[in-house]
Amino acid sequence: MASETTKPAETAAAPADQKQQEPTKPTVLGEDDEFEDFPVDDWPDNETEAAAQAASGGESSKHLWEESWDDDDTSDDFSAQLKYVDQRPSPTQHSSQSRCL
Amino acid sequence: MSLVIQFLSQIRNFIRKQDGDSLRSWLQVGPNSPRQYHELRAELRNQYRQSGLDNIIQKCLPDDEDDEVEGEAVPWPSLVTFIKEYFTFWRDADYDADLVRTHQLLSTLVSSCATALTHPAYGAMLLKTSMSLSDVLARLTMTLNRRPELTRQLRTSNDDESRKSIAESSAEIIQKIFTACLNDRSSDRSSPPKGKRVAIYIFANLVLKLLFACRRIHLAKMIFFNLGANSPPLSLYPAAQRVTFLYYLGRFSFSSGNHYLRAANCLEAAYLQTPPRFTSHRTNILTYLIAANILLGRFPSASLLQRPESRTLAPIFFPLCAALRGGDFISFQAHLAEHEDWLLEKGLLVPLTHKLRPLLWRSLARKTFLLTYVPPTDSASRKAATLDVADLHAAAVYVQRRLEGWALANNTQEDPGTTLVPPPAGRPSRLRPNEGLVWGNAEVTPDHVELQLATLVEEGLMHGFIAHGQGRFAIIGAKAKGPVAAGWPSVWQSIQERRYEEDYNPDDVPGWVRV
Numbered sequence: 001m002a003s004e005t006t007k008p009a010e011t012a013a014a015p016a017d018q019k020q021q022e023p024t025k026p027t028v029l030g031e032d033d034e035f036e037d038f039p040v041d042d043w044p045d046n047e048t049e050a051a052a053q054a055a056s057g058g059e060s061s062k063h064l065w066e067e068s069w070d071d072d073d074t075s076d077d078f079s080a081q082l083k084y085v086d087q088r089p090s091p092t093q094h095s096s097q098s099r100c101l
Numbered sequence: 102m103s104l105v106i107q108f109l110s111q112i113r114n115f116i117r118k119q120d121g122d123s124l125r126s127w128l129q130v131g132p133n134s135p136r137q138y139h140e141l142r143a144e145l146r147n148q149y150r151q152s153g154l155d156n157i158i159q160k161c162l163p164d165d166e167d168d169e170v171e172g173e174a175v176p177w178p179s180l181v182t183f184i185k186e187y188f189t190f191w192r193d194a195d196y197d198a199d200l201v202r203t204h205q206l207l208s209t210l211v212s213s214c215a216t217a218l219t220h221p222a223y224g225a226m227l228l229k230t231s232m233s234l235s236d237v238l239a240r241l242t243m244t245l246n247r248r249p250e251l252t253r254q255l256r257t258s259n260d261d262e263s264r265k266s267i268a269e270s271s272a273e274i275i276q277k278i279f280t281a282c283l284n285d286r287s288s289d290r291s292s293p294p295k296g297k298r299v300a301i302y303i304f305a306n307l308v309l310k311l312l313f314a315c316r317r318i319h320l321a322k323m324i325f326f327n328l329g330a331n332s333p334p335l336s337l338y339p340a341a342q343r344v345t346f347l348y349y350l351g352r353f354s355f356s357s358g359n360h361y362l363r364a365a366n367c368l369e370a371a372y373l374q375t376p377p378r379f380t381s382h383r384t385n386i387l388t389y390l391i392a393a394n395i396l397l398g399r400f401p402s403a404s405l406l407q408r409p410e411s412r413t414l415a416p417i418f419f420p421l422c423a424a425l426r427g428g429d430f431i432s433f434q435a436h437l438a439e440h441e442d443w444l445l446e447k448g449l450l451v452p453l454t455h456k457l458r459p460l461l462w463r464s465l466a467r468k469t470f471l472l473t474y475v476p477p478t479d480s481a482s483r484k485a486a487t488l489d490v491a492d493l494h495a496a497a498v499y500v501q502r503r504l505e506g507w508a509l510a511n512n513t514q515e516d517p518g519t520t521l522v523p524p525p526a527g528r529p530s531r532l533r534p535n536e537g538l539v540w541g542n543a544e545v546t547p548d549h550v551e552l553q554l555a556t557l558v559e560e561g562l563m564h565g566f567i568a569h570g571q572g573r574f575a576i577i578g579a580k581a582k583g584p585v586a587a588g589w590p591s592v593w594q595s596i597q598e599r600r601y602e603e604d605y606n607p608d609d610v611p612g613w614v615r616v
Contacts, residue, residue: 038341050373064405067593071426078429085499
């Protein structure tokens with residue numbers, strides 16, 4: 001029979017305190033979930049970029065993305081390799097194939 | 102007085118007062134619950150038979166409507182069942198020795214809590230208890246999900262219930278609570294949520310977490326459908342719930358049916374609503390937001406990739422974008438191979454491997470045009486700007502050779518023909534289907550190249566037509582804009598301007614209730 005000092009009724013007011021008095025057990029409930037719970041439930045809009053984005057009609061977040069990314073530079077290595085390939089009169093005369101196969 | 106009786110007396114008091122907070126504090130189930138719960142367990146094991154315990158519960162929690170005092174609640178039958186299950190849980194559960202059995206007991210307990218919650222008058226007092234129990238169930242489930250050796254025995258069983266994964270069955274149970282909350286009629290759809298409706302997204306997010314963990318994403322469709330039909334606007338809920346929900350909805354759109362525009366809409370909203378201090382959350386969101394935007398032809402800017410949350414993502418996505426810009430299949434494939442494990446784990450390997458090929462072909466065609474096009478010397482010339490399909494074919498054959506392991510040699514002016522030398526072993530590398538330009542080691546033919554060009558024109562990623570007889574791609578509108586700008590319009594703009602069937606609107610994401 002439990003003594004008066006250990007009844008749950010007395011611990012109801014401060015279950016969190018009680019928990020801290022317990023020896024720490026190895027946790028079996030993982031906390032490394034991929035998208036963890038946020039430590040707080042709510043925060044004001046002004047802590048985020050969303051408010052500025054709404055006020056600017058979407059303009060403020062545009063700098064995060066590049067919509068025109070095409071590359072006109074043909075001085076890179078890959079272009080230099082292709083430049084040579086494209087000088088071949090036709091694919092069937094591609095020297096690497098005719099010579100090496 | 103025994104602990105069981107003291108416990109039941111307090112529970113009855115809380116029920117009378119409809120004190121949901123105290124019920125949640127008392128009805129603990131976690132492994133780190135205070136010592137009293139373990140003493141309660143010892144008492145349940147040593148001093149009670151099941152029938153005797155049932156009688157005591159029935160006596161302490163009489164579900165007799167005649168006792169009802171105005172303003173006070175009385176126990177109801179499904180609540181009594183729930184409390185019986187609660188004692189059974191504490192008597193039989195063992196987090197140290199048998200997690201699978203503990204999961205089964207907790208599942209039964211949460212399920213009975215879900216039933217008690219549906220009581221039209223008093224059920225809402227169990228809402229917070231439902232949240233805390235579901236939270237423990239979800240965390241225990243995630244633990245088991247990471248330890249398949251513990252649950253293997255269950256899966257060898259033949260009946261349908263057992264074949265379901267642990268995560269799937271937990272998700273189903275919590276979904277019952279989600280449905281009870283969604284169907285609560287305490288408030289209408291447009292006003293701030295009250296009663297059980299305040300918890301709609303807490304439970305939706307728990308279910309979604311479990312469905313993603315057990316890779317049963319398609320089962321989330323019903324949740325989104327039901328939310329679309331009944332939920333108040335998402336904007337009426339706290340920020341953490343909004344962001345978490347939009348993250349899962351974005352990932353669902355990304356994975357189901359390749360709705361990258363919808364995915365990008367959800368994930369961008371989630372990202373912009375997450376304060377910078379939550380770096381790991383922003384990293385998770387950006388992982389899929391960047392991937393979705395690249396698939397839509399919108400690349401992450403240098404300033405985005407320099408943010409703290411991009412620290413681990415920049416080495417993955419920056420080289421990928423560089424390869425796409427240059428049409429460089431060789432770097433692209435090498436980079437995917439280097440990060441294959443990570444991309445696979447994130448569910449990105451398959452979409453990035455296959456769905457970015459049109460962008461690579463587009464850039465390769467563009468680069469080939471830049472290298473081969475000779476503008477007419479006569480400014481009045483009416484000759485169309487064209488790309489010779491044979492030139493693109495030559496480039497493609499070269500790329501395929503490189504993918505098969507042919508190496509660059511020291512090409513010199515005197516002997517330019519030795520640009521490529523065969524692989525060291527003398528035989529081309531055996532390519533998996535996704536590693537070749539067309540299909541593994543399949544030879545790239547002029548027909549393949551022409552088909553690719555025709556597909557790019559059809560998708561609006563290149564602007565012009567194929568003159569099949571002449572073996573050329575002819576650019577339309579070169580005079581006005583210049584041949585390169587006219588022939589290769591912005592991918593992002595082209596995708597934005599696409600028109601769809603009447604019933605498909607990429608801005609309207611099913612499940613995201615806005616107004």
